[in-house]
Amino acid sequence: MNNSKLLKIENLRMYIDTYEGVVKAVDGVDLNINHGEIVGIVGESGSGKSLTSRTILKLLPEGGKIISGKIQFKNIDLLSLKEKELRNIRGSKISFIFQNPSTFLNPVLKIGDQIAENILLHQNIKKEKIQEIIINSLLDVGLRNPKNIIKSYPHQLSGGMQQRVMIAMAISCKPDLIIADECTTALDVTTQLQILDLLKKISKKTNTAILLITHNLAVVSYLCSKVYVMHNGKTIESADSKELFNNPKENYTKSLLNSSKQKINDKDEKKLNENTLIEINNINKEFILPGSKKLLRAVKNVSLKLSEGEIFGIAGESGSGKTTVANLLMGLTELSSGKIIFLDKEIYKFMKDDRKLFRKNIQMVFQDPYGSLNPRKTIGETLSLVFNIHFDLNQNDIKKKVLDLLKMVELSPPEMFFDRHPHELSGGQQQRVAIARAISTSPKLIITDEAVASLDMSIRAEILKLLKKINFETNVTMIMISHDLSILKNMCKRIAIMYLGEIVEIGNKNEIFNNPKHDYTKKLISATLEIPS
Amino acid sequence: MIQLAPGDAVFMFVGESGASPEFEAEIRKRLGLDKSVLEQLILYIKGVLTGDLGKSFVMNESVSKIIWDRAIPTIILMLSSIGFGTFFGIIIGVYAATKPYSLRDNISMIVALFLYSLPNFWLGQMLIIVFSVNWGILPVSGMESMILGEKNFMLDRLTHLLLPTITLGSTLGAFVMRFVRASMIEALGQDYIITAKSKGLSDRKIFFKHALKNALLPVITYIGLRLGYMLSGAVVIESVFGWPGLGLLMLDALFERDYPLIMGLFIVISLSVTIITFVVDILYTYLDPRIRLK
Structure with missing residues (x-):
């Protein structure tokens, strides 16, 4: 070298x-x-x-x-x-590879043209030979079937393939x-x-x-x-x-x-009681893909049982069906078959009988905190709304409750945050507000869907700590959905691994990490990079 | 609806001096106006469904034939106006977008504002006064002149076409200008522009190859939507310039209370706007690979 x-x-x-x-x-x-x-x-x-x-x-x-x-x-x-x-x-x-290949590739130009552009610009090569060079660089980045890829548009490729195309583009002129x-x-x-x-x-x-x-x-x-x-x-x-x-x-x-x-103290690990909070029985969800008659089985035969106060993790890659499971639990989409029993009631019957009580007991925290807060309302207004709907309280009591909530999610001084709008807050603070909104109804179950994925490392650790604290203090059950095994490893006791709509492995986290049984779990664990300690 | 408006077809027919009641009644019968409005409507719809738009009261010819004959000048005028408006709209819009909020941008946008605030008919008349009356270099109205007529067929038509095209196209051009500018500025802020820059492409290539193609997609839909407005604008423009198209025909038909012709025109015009919008949607799927039909 x-x-x-x-x-x-x-x-x-x-x-x-x-x-x-x-x-x-x-x-x-x-x-x-x-x-x-x-x-x-x-x-x-x-x-x-x-x-x-x-x-x-x-x-x-x-x-x-x-x-x-x-x-x-x-x-x-x-x-x-x-x-x-x-x-x-x-x-x-000097060439660049950018973060998000789907936005950094021009959507209306063919892949081949976008790579060729680079080569034509910097090298004196006849047009006939270009095709060969492009095909070779696509092969170099491990793309099979380069002839088809040249003719496709970016949206026809998966994220990984798009990033390979970006790399092919970057190496096409042999940069230093x-x-x-x-x-x-x-x-x-x-x-x-x-x-x-x-x-x-x-x-x-x-x-x-x-x-x-x-x-x-x-x-x-x-x-x-x-x-x-x-x-x-x-x-x-x-x-x-x-x-x-x-x-x-x-x-x-x-x-x-x-x-x-993301080391979080395991000392305050509490003993779980054995009361079952939610029972998922062999649920299935099928979608008919628009434009074709193809059936997509997003969730296949998933069964789960959660106890009160547990933090349960669901891991899997994008498209594995984890978010669909969350939507099914929230009653946002309808089951194709199977049963979900929440607080001893079948959830659709529960929703029909008392939608308010159902919503009060299941809450969700989403990935993008800014998108899930109404930009026109102050934090105080957003949080008060929950109390207006679910509790019969006068304005002063509501304000007191909201301030308590803000204190609980460690936004201080709470009076200051009460009158702010979401855009005046940082991402971490917004996510704290989103968590405050979720716990405001004192729910039995909180589902967090990639709740820390868009946050910086140091903020991520704080939010996870906060979630753990809330779980400890209020004994709320949590389902954490994440693609990042290292987060779940620190937060959850039990983890389910989802792959193509199925739970391929479920069990105690130590068991899964030390002795993974399914091939996919093994692959996922070995792909999870860790910082040497 | 038209029949509710004051004025009567028969009255227009017999003229100011009037006619005997018996003669009036006979005409009424011949034109089918003696039946109730509802009956007339049912008969008419039956006709339309079988492709028969009826006969013009005044010209005593089938409505479809009249419309077909007069459609071609309108199509020519529309096409040339769209071409004119789109061409200059895109060029000036792109030019303005190269440096947002600069002098060139501000001037272009003021021009655009000015152009689409101007009433069409007024602009048309001003153009006639300047180019035709004062300078005498372009014809005042019509589609062909008697003298030049056959010799210089193309040139003759083109000189007649020029002023109406500018008048009708300028409004569209002004809208396209602003639309292209906004759309270009948006496209230039996209991530793939950074990629293009990092490849070492020149600004001109980035503009025309990477940004413009993306920016034009919404513009095409927009022009499709504007066609309806342009057809209504054509009614005014054609009467200002004496252009023998559908607009002028419609105006004449309205004044003469020629019900079948008016109805026929309405049907044909709304139908063609619908068809054009549909064609634009189809066209869009060819231009944008992301929504290409499977």
Whole structure:
């Protein structure tokens, strides 16, 4: 491996002029990448890691200005280049892979055309030969049947395939450096592992350096040899991957590591009573796919039994039917067959007899907290509404109750949050409000559907702690739905693994993690990346 | 409905001087106006369902033939106006979107605002005054002139077409302009534009290949929807320019209380708007691969 310097960034600052003043998005970044090296930048959202990577090629956001710094790529000073000269480097010497392939690929252009564009622009190649090059790069990223893929549009491919196409596009001109910006965040765990392995393979085979930007420390530890930690636009710590995880120096790095490990005290684990709260008996749900007569069996023969006060986890990849199960439990869609018994009543009969009581007893927390709160209502109004519907109280009592709730979800001072609108709150605070809304009716069952998936690591840990606390204090039963096994491992006692609509394995978490029986469970566990401890 | 309006077909027929009651009654019978409104309606619907739109009172010819003859000038006018409006709308819209809130953007948008606030008939008359009356370089009205007639057939038609096209197309153009601009700005904010930039594409390629194709999709639906408005605009424009199309025909028919012709025109026009909207929807599925029919 050639160990000479490929990219050297010194004291880079990029500020953005906005209506509300100057945002110091990148405020002092130092970075070194050698040929063929895989380097990671970690940091939470808003730390400036993505903008740093885009500043390298002057892909600045509107109002963005480079204030100071030096970017040396091979022997070229990138910041002194004109736009036209920069265009020659973009896509050919340095290429990008972005987070969400479904939005970063142009929906109305064929895959083949989008890859060909890159090649035609930077290499002097006859049109006839292009097809061959595209097919080869698609084969390189492990896509079978490249001839069909060339002719398809992005929406016809799965998320994993789209990301492979992005990678094929990125490597098509044999760049020296690939910048991968959260390139696996939107993917399922098993797909994530495949993509990371692919990047590793490409880097080794062609001696391409990779700059991996991610909030996920586990991904960094799996792939990178060197890691930079970013906070508030600065690189605050850099070290060899192993060194950083074993011996972090900065306090921020330490807290980031701790929250990522999501260790939650198991000491206060309480004894469960044996009362069955909900019993799911052999339920099935079938959908008829629109446009064809095909039947999709989203949920197949699922049976479950939950005791009062339990935290139960359902894990599976997207499309495995976990959310459909949640919707069935909430009575939002109708069962095709089977029975759900909640508080000794069949749920549809329950709903028919006393819809209010049913809704009061089952609550849900959704993935996107902002989307699930009414943007026009203050937090106080949103939460009061629940009391207006379910309890017969006067206004003063309601306000007192709401303030208590806000205190319970650790939003203080509660008076201040009472009059705020959702957009004035951070994602973590919004999710706390969503949780407050869910517990306001003192339900018997709360279903959380990927409730922490869109949150940053440190906030994620806090929310999980809060959920655990609520479970402990109110003895509410929880069903946690997640694609992330590491979350469930820390939260739940029992876990069910869902695959293609079926529960393939169910049991105590230790049993599942130490001795998985089903092949899919094994695959899922091995694909779950963990931070070395 | 039309029969409720003041005025009577028979009165128009016999003229100001009047006629004997017996003669009036005979005409009434011949035109089928002696029956009750309901009966007339039932008879008419029966006719329509069998493809017979009836006979014009005034011209004594089948309504379908009259409409068919006069439809072609209207189709020509519509097509040229749509072409004119869309072409300039897109070009100026894209031009404005390249630098939102800049001088060029603001000027383009003021022009657009001005154009679609102007009443069509007024703009038409102004154009006639300037180009035809004052400068005398373009014909005032009609579709063909007597003198040039056969010799320079195409040129003659085109010069006649020019002013009505500009008048009718400018409103559409102004709407398209604003629509394309908004749609382009939205498309330029999408993630795939960053991908395109990161590939090293030039701004022009990004604009025309990546953004415009996405931005045009809603514009096409929009133009389809505007066609109905344009047909009603054509009624006014055709009368201003004496363009012998459906609009002028409709106006004449209304003044003459030619019930079958009016009804026939209504049916044909609403039917064609429906069909055009349907065609646009089908077209859309070809342009946007995401909703391509299976």
